[in-house]
Amino acid sequence: MIPVTSFKNRTVAVFGLGASGLATAAALKAGGAHPILDDDTAARRAEAQAQGYDVRSLRDIDWNGVAALVLSPGVPLTHPAPHWSVGLARNAAVEVIGDIELFARERRLMQPDSPFIAITGTNGKSTTTALIAHVLKAAGRDVQLGGNFGTAILSLAPPAPGRAHVVECSSFQIDLAPTLDPAVGVLLNLTPDHLDRHGTMADYAAIKERLVQGVQPGGTAVVGVDDTWCQAIADRLERAGTKVVRLSVRRPLADGLYLDGNEIVLAEGGAKRFSVGLAGIGSLRGVHNAQNAAAAFAATTASGVAPAIAAAALKSFPGLAHRMEEVGRRGNVLFINDSKATNADAAARALASFEDVYWIAGGKPKAGGIASLTGFFPRIAKAYLIGAAAEEFASTLGDRVPHVIAGTLDNAVELAAADAAAERRAHPVVLLSPACASYDQFRHFEERGARFAALVGALPETGASGTAS
Secondary structure (H helix, E strand, C coil): CCHHHCCCEEEEEEEECCCCHHHHHHHHHHCCCEEEEEEECCCHHHHHHCCCCCCCCCCCCCCEEEEEEEEECCCCCCCCCHHHHHHHHHHHHCCCEHHHHHHHHHHHCCHHHHHHEEEEEECCHHHHHHHHHHHHHHHHEEEEEECCCCCCCHHHCCCCEEEEEECCHHHHHHHHHCCCCCEEEECCCCCCCCHHHHHHHHHHHHHHHHHCCCCCCCCCCEECCCHHHHHHHHHHHHHCEEEEEEEECCCCCCCCCEECCCEEEEECCEEEEEEEEEECCCCHHHHHHHHHHHHHHHHHCCCCCCHHHHHHCCCCCCCCCCCEEEEEEEEEEEECCCCCCCCCCHHHHHHCCCCCCEEEEECEEECCHHHHHHHHHHEEEEEEEECHHHHCCCCCCCCCCCCCECCCCCHHHHHHHHHHCCCCCCCCEEEECCCCECCCCCCCCCHHHHHHHHHCCCCCCCCCCCCEE
């Protein structure tokens, strides 16, 4: 745990009592603050009260005595409307912050020179975060991994000399962290997402930009420049005097890291200085993972890891569950769990990685549906549509892609496995890459992915011919 000493002997309101909210309350209490907790859910309030916390409605407290409101990132700060607790805090001129901000303040107080790498982007941030931690551990570093990925940040070990904190940050968390100042900031990419919470793409991009804009003096901003939003951000950072390492998987760069075939090339002044081979690394299959690997290489070498050590460590990365995860093979049919692909852009990355795809898609749809994926339709042998988006997706696919409305994931896996085995294509892949949120049929994408893996595991083994053995 990281005790939050910056609010010692002061009252702090905490709203939102999920895992990060309770971790925040514990950290505030350990640092000598007096947290008052609240949540819109009675069960969560009761749980916190049972743990001995001061649980009260924030509607009834005296806000004149409150030093800050720490808001859960899942609670709206601005759109579609500020939560009522935010309105009460602002009316009393009380700052509204999050747990990432509390960490940033404690680091500045305790160990301002300790390694701190923060990662954001629309897609790929969890894999990149895990990759960075993996490389640092392989280099013998003391690493703490958390934030939006895994452990709540205030549940990690405190900053210490040489101890690296590798932290994934969502746009919601960045919006609640006005003084975020990593030593290395990583911005992978930007495509429309969470606009219901940010209003416009411009607002969303501006929030993401804060993470790299806030890089501490002498630090490094690592920015993917394959979309116009990030290109502009990289240029602004450079003009402001920040050290910028650019990444591209679409074109060569005179300075930065770019993809050339199966190699990541580090270029300086137009000359090739180093290369990292990715061929044969199953956990880093696909162009999108090349970007993740390039970002991890840039962030870790900026943190002092030798390029050769970073390159070698990438080869032993085991991958992450639910992100282009190989979960089985029956005969020559490969089964890939990409349940984390909750929007079309993420699904595009998976579809680009395979041919002869038996695609399982659908769930709770996001704005735009799958219209942006038409360029990948020739790769799809057949689609199996599930959940609330099934009819909409069927309309988009039309006559261009054979498809069936399977309804449920169980039906989809059974149908896709049978078709993939029977049609005798060269490299058949049953791919769960839904391009949708999971909330219509599952609690979260992890549950959806775990169900897919279980269904694949229950399929009968097949011989080389594809028939049951």
